[in-house]
Amino acid sequence: MLxxxxxxxxxxxxxxxxxLSSCSSLSFLTNPASExxxxxxxxxxxxxxxxxxxxxxxxPALVFDGDGFKLSAAHEGAIRGVVTELGGNKKTxxxxxxxxxxxxxxxxxxxxxxxxxxxxxQRLIEFELDPxxxxxxGFGNDFSPSGPSSGVVVIYRQ
Amino acid sequence: xxxxALLFILSLAITGAQAEERGGIFGTLKGWVGAIPxxxxxxxxETPQKIMTRIRVTPFTGGTGASAEAALRKExxxxxxxxxxxxxxxxxxxxxxxxxxxxxNGRLLDVKGKELFQRTYAAPGLDENLKAFADDVIFTxxxxxxxxxxxxVFVSDRSGRRQIYICNAEGGExxxxxxxxxxxxxxxxxxxxxxxxxxxxxxxxxxxNLLDLHAGWERGxxxxxxxxxxxxxxxxxxxxxxxxSFIGNPEIFVSDxxxxxxxxxxxxxxxxxxxxxxxxxxxxxxxxxxxxxPKLNIVEVPQKxxxxxxxxxxxxGYHFCTDPEWSPDGRQIAFTTRKSGEWAVAVKPYPNGGxxxxxxxxxxxxxxxxxxxxxxxxxxxxxxxxxVRSGSRRQILKGYGRISEPRWMR
Numbered sequence: 001m002l003x004x005x006x007x008x009x010x011x012x013x014x015x016x017x018x019x020l021s022s023c024s025s026l027s028f029l030t031n032p033a034s035e036x037x038x039x040x041x042x043x044x045x046x047x048x049x050x051x052x053x054x055x056x057x058x059x060p061a062l063v064f065d066g067d068g069f070k071l072s073a074a075h076e077g078a079i080r081g082v083v084t085e086l087g088g089n090k091k092t093x094x095x096x097x098x099x100x101x102x103x104x105x106x107x108x109x110x111x112x113x114x115x116x117x118x119x120x121x122q123r124l125i126e127f128e129l130d131p132x133x134x135x136x137x138g139f140g141n142d143f144s145p146s147g148p149s150s151g152v153v154v155i156y157r158q
Numbered sequence: 159x160x161x162x163a164l165l166f167i168l169s170l171a172i173t174g175a176q177a178e179e180r181g182g183i184f185g186t187l188k189g190w191v192g193a194i195p196x197x198x199x200x201x202x203x204e205t206p207q208k209i210m211t212r213i214r215v216t217p218f219t220g221g222t223g224a225s226a227e228a229a230l231r232k233e234x235x236x237x238x239x240x241x242x243x244x245x246x247x248x249x250x251x252x253x254x255x256x257x258x259x260x261x262x263n264g265r266l267l268d269v270k271g272k273e274l275f276q277r278t279y280a281a282p283g284l285d286e287n288l289k290a291f292a293d294d295v296i297f298t299x300x301x302x303x304x305x306x307x308x309x310x311v312f313v314s315d316r317s318g319r320r321q322i323y324i325c326n327a328e329g330g331e332x333x334x335x336x337x338x339x340x341x342x343x344x345x346x347x348x349x350x351x352x353x354x355x356x357x358x359x360x361x362x363x364x365x366x367n368l369l370d371l372h373a374g375w376e377r378g379x380x381x382x383x384x385x386x387x388x389x390x391x392x393x394x395x396x397x398x399x400x401x402x403s404f405i406g407n408p409e410i411f412v413s414d415x416x417x418x419x420x421x422x423x424x425x426x427x428x429x430x431x432x433x434x435x436x437x438x439x440x441x442x443x444x445x446x447x448x449x450x451x452p453k454l455n456i457v458e459v460p461q462k463x464x465x466x467x468x469x470x471x472x473x474x475g476y477h478f479c480t481d482p483e484w485s486p487d488g489r490q491i492a493f494t495t496r497k498s499g500e501w502a503v504a505v506k507p508y509p510n511g512g513x514x515x516x517x518x519x520x521x522x523x524x525x526x527x528x529x530x531x532x533x534x535x536x537x538x539x540x541x542x543x544x545x546v547r548s549g550s551r552r553q554i555l556k557g558y559g560r561i562s563e564p565r566w567m568r
Contacts, residue, residue, distance in 0.1 A: 038406035041383035049362025051340045067478075068449050069429065105480040105494050105501070105522055106313075106563055107344060107388050107401075108445060108452050110357075110364070111429035114385040114403050115447075122406075136403065137363055138385040142320060142343055 039125055042132035047095050047158055051143065058082050058094065061145060061152035062120065067104075069116045071123060079120065082155055083127040090129050093158035096120050098138040099145040106140055114138025116153050210241040211299060214249035219256040222284055226257035229285060230264075233292035233306050236328075238531075239299075251299060255291075262287040266295055274298055296529075303486075303528040309567045310525075310534055311335075311345045311354055312541060316559025322356050324371075327527070327566075329541060329554030335369060342367075344387045344563060348395045351567040355379065355389035355398055366400050368415075379413060380420075390433050390442075399423075399433035399442055410444055412459060423457050423467055430455075434483045434491075443472065443491055445480045454479045454493060474506050474513045481523045484508070485530045492516075492524035492533055503535050505546070517544060517551065525566045534564045 048055065059082050062075045071079075086092050098113030117136035125131045145152055213234065218227040230253065234242055243249040251274075255264035260283060265276035275298060279287035293304030305327040313320050317334070319341040325332040336342035340359035347354055354369045366380040366389050380386035384403030391398060398413045402420070410424035410433050424430050428448035435442055440459055445452040457469040476495040483492050492505045495515070502518040521537040533544045539560035544551040555561060 040406045041404050044363065044383045051359060051362040067447065067451055069447075070449060105432075107431040108429070108447065108480040110344070110385060110387045111401060111408050111431040112447060114408050115429040118384075118403065118407060136384055138403070138408075139364075140387075142341065142359070142364075 038122065039131035041135060044135055046093055047135045049137070050095070050097055050154070050156055055095070055156040055158075058085065058155045058157045061149065061154045062116075063149045064116055064151045064153065067112065069112060069119050071119055075120070076123070079123050079127070083124065083129065086129070091133055092129075094124070094129070094134045095156040095158055096124075096134065096136045096153060097145075097156060098136070098140075098153050099143065099150060100139075100141045101151045102141045102144070104141060106142070110138050110140030110142070112138075113140050113153075120153050120155065211239070211251065212243045212247070212249040213240040213251045213253060213295075213299075214243045214245070214247070216252060216254040218254065220258040222257040222260060226255070226262055226284060226288060229288045230292060233288055234295070237292065237296055237304060237306070239296050239302075239304075251295075253295060257284065257287075260284040260287065262291055264291040264295075266298060300529075302530070305527055305529060305532075308528050309347060309351050310541070310564050311347050311567075312536075312564040313343050313345065313562045314559040320562075322354060323558075324354070325541075325555060327543070327554075332555070332558065335371065344389065346389050346391060346565045347567045348391045349393060349567070350395065353391075353395075355391065355400075357387040357389070366398070379415070379418075384408075388432050388444075390435055392435050393437050393439045397439075399435065399444075401431055401433070410442065410457070412442075421460070421463065423459060423469075424455075425469060432481050435459075436484050437486055437488045443482045443484060445482060445493075451478045452480050453477075454482050454491070472509075474504070476504065476513065479504075483525055485526050486528060487530050490530075492526060494522040494524065503533065503544075505533075516546065516549070517542075523563055525564050527566050534566050536561050536564060 059078050062078055096117040098117035100109035100113040117138055121134050121136050124134055144150060145154055215227060215231050231242055234240055250269045252267045262279040266274045268274055279290050281287050289306035292306045296304035308327050309324050311324045314323050320343050321334055322336040322342045322345045323332055323334050335354055338358045338360045342356050342358045345354055345356040352372055354371060356367060357364045358367045364385050364387055365378050366386045367376055367378050369376045380400055380402055382402055382404040386400055386402045388401040389398050396415055398415055400411055400413060401408050402411050408430055409422050409426055410430050411420040411422050413420040426446050428446050430444050430446045433442045433444040441456055442459055443454055443456050446455045454472045454474055455469060456472045458467040460467045478496040479493045481494040489508055490505050491508050495502055495504045497515055497518050500518055501520050501522040502515045503521040503524045504513045504515050506513040521535045524533045524535045526533055531546060533546055535542055540553045541555035541561045541564055542551050542553050
């Protein structure tokens with residue numbers, strides 16, 4: 001009796017899942033993965049940490065409000081400015097350092113700041129900068145950046 | 159209702175009946191439905207009131223016998239595991255032994271006078287020996303580890319930079335264990351408390367290091383580009399779960415400490431952090447922020463290289479959840495959340511059950527005691543120990559700089 005019931009349930013669930021598999025218009029069933037190519041980081045050699053040297057930012061710090069890591073129009077403008085300033089020199093080494101607000105849980109702050117730095121790096125690569133020359137680091141709220149805001153990404157020219 | 163959505167819900171309900179044993183999202187749904195009276199849910203049975211085991215400490219012989227006996231009584235009372243009976247009262251277990259020059263020879267007898275164990279403790283200090291004896295007694299009688307020899311590792315900025323410190327369960331015997339040039343953070347202890355894994359900034363970049371507390375050597379585990387942090391030892395101490403970002407995204411990796419190889423177990427487009435192992439070592443809970451605030455996720459650790467692993471979201475009822483840690487029995491997960499604009503420590507049964515805040519007002523970064531009875535956390539820079547059963551708590555360390563990221567040896 002139990003076996004028969006189980007078989008019926010299995011059959012019904014299989015039919016429903018088959019029907020659902022054709023429902024590609026259901027947005028919550030689609031794969032959220034981005035189509036963009038993500039470039040792994042190259043070796044860190046030749047890059048200097050802002051903790052050990054007085055590095056100059058390539059542009060004003062990119063301020064992130066709230067908890068997100070998506071780039072805003074203001075970030076886009078700043079990134080375009082860096083690309084324009086570099087001109088044809090696509091081989092310039094850059095270090096993109098993320099910092100997070102001091103009130104965030106520490107581990108989450110490290111990951112969020114790294115993720116923001118990676119988002120900026122990805123955009124720079126889309127402007128055809130050499131991926132192997134761009135490093136990221138997420139300091140979370142372990143260190144404070146210079147300037148009035150703490151949830152920022154700073155692009156350092158190396 | 160959208161007919162396709164209805165089909166999906168029906169499918170979940172049917173599949174959930176089959177997937178009860180598998181847990182996860184289907185098991186959660188079934189558990190939620192099953193908990194409703196009239197839908198197959200059972201009424202919760204009343205937990206019988208715990209009767210404390212009665213234990214008697216007989217006089218110790220030897221030159222330091224009297225001191226040993228007094229210190230042992232203190233340790234047993236502090237453990238809250240036993241009722242320490244007087245000389246004429248009935249007891250289920252009897253402790254005795256001798257102590258000379260700080261060495262301790264202790265034995266434990268059951269109610270029939272049968273010897274359960276007899277051991278010699280020969281560490282340099284009397285207190286150290288009695289803590290070890292008390293923990294052995296607790297483990298033999300209750301099956302749970304004692305806390306007398308357990309350690310809490312934490313970060314403090316008292317030296318001007320964030321460095322790693324270690325203390326005992328009462329906030330005593332504090333020692334600084336790192337002296338990195340730019341600081342050290344995100345510490346965790348190996349199961350036998352011999353190793354500390356932490357993120358060091360000595361090179362100016364975050365690198366996960368291992369420090370042997372006894373031998374003093376230190377070595378890098380993740381000298382990879384990008385950021386590494388959030389190290390957590392597997393229950394058997396052979397693997398380290400860690401967040402690394404060298405592949406172009408922060409992801410959770412499991413590193414084999416013997417072979418120095420690592421495999422990626424998460425598939426995140428967001429910001430994963432704070433991995434914590436299930437006590438059986440087959441699953442890892444971590445927080446992940448996909449852009450809408452960090453939530454808790456659970457991933458199965460592949461037992462063979464290349465084997466598929468299931469990853470699913472574990473709902474807590476809160477929109478912001480970080481720093482998860484599994485209890486030593488695997489039946490609860492503690493985490494940091496946000497309530498009324500302030501940090502709070504919450505506990506939720508695993509796999510099913512409702513979350514409850516055990517401490518608000520800025521409490522964060524919970525870590526379970528090895529026996530699962532207490533949780534340590536930080537609140538406004540102080541270190542607290544919270545009794546999960548009674549709800550009572552006390553600050554074990556204050557005025558020691560700003561303390562953060564505590565982890566209790568498991």
